Amino acid sequence: MSLRYLTAGETHGPQLTAIIEGLPSNLELDFEALNFQLQRRQKGHGRGRRMQIEKDTAQIVGGVRHGRTTGAPVAVVVENNDWKHWTSVMNVEPIEGNDEAKRRVNRPRPGHADLNGGLKYNLKDLRNVLERSSARETAARVAVGAIARQLLEKFGIKVAGHVVSIGEVTAETPNLPLDELVRVTEQSPVRVADKAAEQRMIELIDRTKTEGDSIGGIVECIIEGVPVGLGSHVQWDRKLDGRIAQAVMSINAFKGVEIGLGFEAAHRPGSQVHDPIHYDGDRGFYRASNNAGGFEGGMTTGEPIVVRGVMKPIPTLYKPLASVDIDTKEPFTAQVERSDACAVPAASVVLEHVVAWEVAKAFLEKFGGDSIEEIEGNLENYLRQLADY
Numbered sequence: 031m032s033l034r035y036l037t038a039g040e041t042h043g044p045q046l047t048a049i050i051e052g053l054p055s056n057l058e059l060d061f062e063a064l065n066f067q068l069q070r071r072q073k074g075h076g077r078g079r080r081m082q083i084e085k086d087t088a089q090i091v092g093g094v095r096h097g098r099t100t101g102a103p104v105a106v107v108v109e110n111n112d113w114k115h116w117t118s119v120m121n122v123e124p125i126e127g128n129d130e131a132k133r134r135v136n137r138p139r140p141g142h143a144d145l146n147g148g149l150k151y152n153l154k155d156l157r158n159v160l161e162r163s164s165a166r167e168t169a170a171r172v173a174v175g176a177i178a179r180q181l182l183e184k185f186g187i188k189v190a191g192h193v194v195s196i197g198e199v200t201a202e203t204p205n206l207p208l209d210e211l212v213r214v215t216e217q218s219p220v221r222v223a224d225k226a227a228e229q230r231m232i233e234l235i236d237r238t239k240t241e242g243d244s245i246g247g248i249v250e251c252i253i254e255g256v257p258v259g260l261g262s263h264v265q266w267d268r269k270l271d272g273r274i275a276q277a278v279m280s281i282n283a284f285k286g287v288e289i290g291l292g293f294e295a296a297h298r299p300g301s302q303v304h305d306p307i308h309y310d311g312d313r314g315f316y317r318a319s320n321n322a323g324g325f326e327g328g329m330t331t332g333e334p335i336v337v338r339g340v341m342k343p344i345p346t347l348y349k350p351l352a353s354v355d356i357d358t359k360e361p362f363t364a365q366v367e368r369s370d371a372c373a374v375p376a377a378s379v380v381l382e383h384v385v386a387w388e389v390a391k392a393f394l395e396k397f398g399g400d401s402i403e404e405i406e407g408n409l410e411n412y413l414r415q416l417a418d419y
């Protein structure tokens with residue numbers, strides 16, 4: 031059985047729940063590291079008041095004993111602290127005249143899931159759509175991805191992420207070793223290593239917020255230490271770059287994805303795109319450049335995986351756009367719900383974890399076994415085969 035997960039839960043409900051199936055036994059989990067990733071997702075300049083209410087921590091309520099996976103499904107819960115402020119809104123049906131009716135959503139926000147979800151599911155209170163379409167769900171996905179990340183780390187695979195740009199402000203990306211990039215960007219409120227760009231990004235976010243507007247950006251994830259040959263060229267749905275692209279596009283508000291050079295490849299001749307092949311007795315086959323971002327033929331090349339995602343500006347605007355009241359069909363401005371002005375730094379953490387999940391899944395497809403020890407043996411055999419090639 032391949033690795034899979036589902037999440038459930040509303041943004042203002044009691045909790046988010048995730049069930050992961052297909053993890054091997056004997057994976058030692060570092061709960062502190064898991065919660066550290068959840069807390070990283072909450073940070074970043076431009077987020078709204080909700081992030082001061084939440085202190086995300088994961089409770090593992092199945093599949094783990096004595097700090098190690100047992101091979102059974104792993105169940106993870108992240109509680110919503112905000113639930114206590116929303117119990118009546120969530121539990122009492124809004125009817126004309128009651129307090130809950132004031133929180134009914136009937137003026138869909140352009141750019142959010144409100145109108146499509148209301149029409150599709152025949153829901154007259156668009157809160158029923160909002161509650162699940164909210165990116166609160168990405169807390170559950172980071173919890174799940176953080177477990178996948180620990181599996182990868184067990185085999186020497188490292189994951190990092192950072193912000194490339196916010197609006198028109200682009201950060202210089204210094205050529206730092208991965209650990210150093212992680213350390214430096216972690217201290218930045220906008221997750222960049224470029225101090226001048228950081229300042230301009232902060233000013234841009236503040237200005238945008240004051241104007242009642244929102245702003246998006248570009249985030250990047252890098253994964254190092256991946257062996258050659260994860261994914262496969264033989265079938266469309268086994269191409270790992272394609273699977274990563276789907277995962278990235280599934281993040282709320284992500285509207286584009288690039289691997290390696292990405293869209294820039296369209297502007298260059300082949301001689302300035304493809305990565306020449308070299309061989310060294312110690313390293314084996316390697317590339318001096320990595321324009322391919324770690325993929326050829328849907329398979330990893332052994333070079334770092336480099337994935338970029340584009341986040342559109344947040345849909346909820348404090349100066350709302352034109353909308354239509356779904357009751358009267360009269361023109362109205364869109365509903366204003368509490369909102370972030372910019373969540374690009376947080377989104378970089380989500381990106382890391384959805385990509386880590388896909389890589390872990392492909393890793394288990396290739397080296398899978400029911401226990402960590404069995405996987406270690408399978409990986410060792412494969413590395414020997416590569417060395418003898």
Ligand SMILES: Cc1cc2nc3c(=O)[nH]c(=O)nc-3n(C[C@H](O)[C@H](O)[C@H](O)COP(=O)(O)O)c2cc1C
Pocket residue numbers: 078141142143163164165168281282283284344345346368369370371373376377380
């Ligand atoms: C970390 C994160 C935080 C977000 N915060 C908000 C927010 O506060 N307000 C909002 O309207 N949208 C927010 N979004 C974006 C919406 O969830 C998203 O636009 C919506 O679900 C519609 O989906 P789509 O943009 O992918 O079409 C956030 C997205 C992410 C990744």
Ligand SMILES: C=C(O[C@@H]1CC(C(=O)O)=C[C@@H](OP(=O)(O)O)[C@H]1O)C(=O)O
Pocket residue numbers: 041078079080081084163164165166167169282367368369370
């Ligand atoms: C709760 C989170 O993000 C939320 C994502 C979100 C949306 O519409 O996507 C809207 C806001 O919800 P609220 O109105 O409750 O503040 C964000 O805070 C989170 O990231 O944990």
